[in-house]
Amino acid sequence: MLRLFLSTLACLVTLASGLAFPGAVGFGSVATGGSTPFVVTSLADSGTGTFRDAVSVSGRNITFAVSGYIVLSSPVSLSSSITINGQTAPGNGIGVMGREISASGKNNIIIRNFRIRQGNVDSDTGKSAFNMGKASNVILDHCSVEYGVWDSIDAVGTANVTVSNSIIAYPIGQQFGAHLETGPATWYRNLWVSGHNRQPLTKANTQYINNIVYNYQAAYTVANTGGLFSHDIIGNYFIAGPSTTSANDDYFQMNANQKVFASGNFLDSNKNGALDGSAANSVGSAVVLSSAWNSGSVGLATLSPQSAYTTVLASVGASPRDEVDSFVISVVQSLGTKGAIVTNQASTGVSNNGYGSL
């Protein structure tokens, strides 16, 4: 009775706060996901009780009774109003490998503690690890998105998005992180590692707060043809690695169509094995805003770039941390001496053809 009362209370509190889950931030936090319980009981690619089965009906709140990799032989399309609770998986957690997860054209999706690793097992080089083109009200939190082929995250025409506390690393193929158009979008406390460019590419009004970007060719990118957008870029740390040839491409393709509030960001360009950067708030030919375009941005930026580094590395990605994410973190911790932009996930040296085991 008490338990029922407490869970009802928790539910009411969540509803009252209007958040996807306690602690959800940014534009995607309006997502409410699904509420009909569904338990994934099989790691098989398809059939009763599989992940593919789970997401085929809208309104579901999905939990996992199995752990390990789900090896996909074709892309999986999510339905609208879905919650994926990866943190409920026993043991070492849950992930998918080999094909795209798509929320294309869908609405109202919450994904937490889920590993999405495409890789060159996917023969379709036009697909991404996670695609949410033309979707709306989507939040990814504590996810690990690696080995994307087209982009790690593709989000063209997507409204109300948050990606928070997530790893977006080691894209192969185009070697791009994320491409988002439309928005608004919030990128909060993510770790971007060994991507060539697009970390993210954003043609949208954007909040970019307490992110860590390591070993980039170009980091925060707006595109020359991007249109008129506003950007709050606060408390991020850009860190050069072995593949970084121009550390000053921390802000890339900035132009006079962009309005930017850049505050408290740091760049460590010297690849010397120590975190010893300096302020980096100069945004090229963009129009400089003297205050944030969004009234919530400054309140979200609770960490200095130095403490963002510590906090993000300690807690980012799907929990519990597995082989792939541990490798990614160890590369960042070299602070300039380790890391490569690769074309094949096996080049990471991680076991199981680069996927590790869960």
Ligand SMILES: *[C@@H]1O[C@H](CO)[C@@H](O)[C@H](O)[C@H]1NC(C)=O
């Ligand atoms: C969905 O499932 C999770 C995990 O069991 C639970 O914490 C959450 O309250 C559920 N949400 C809804 C809306 O039913």
Ligand SMILES: *[C@@H]1O[C@H](CO)[C@@H](O)[C@H](O)[C@H]1NC(C)=O
């Ligand atoms: C985005 O969120 C806002 C605020 O909750 C809402 O008014 C708007 O309808 C949402 N946009 C879409 C496309 O759902």
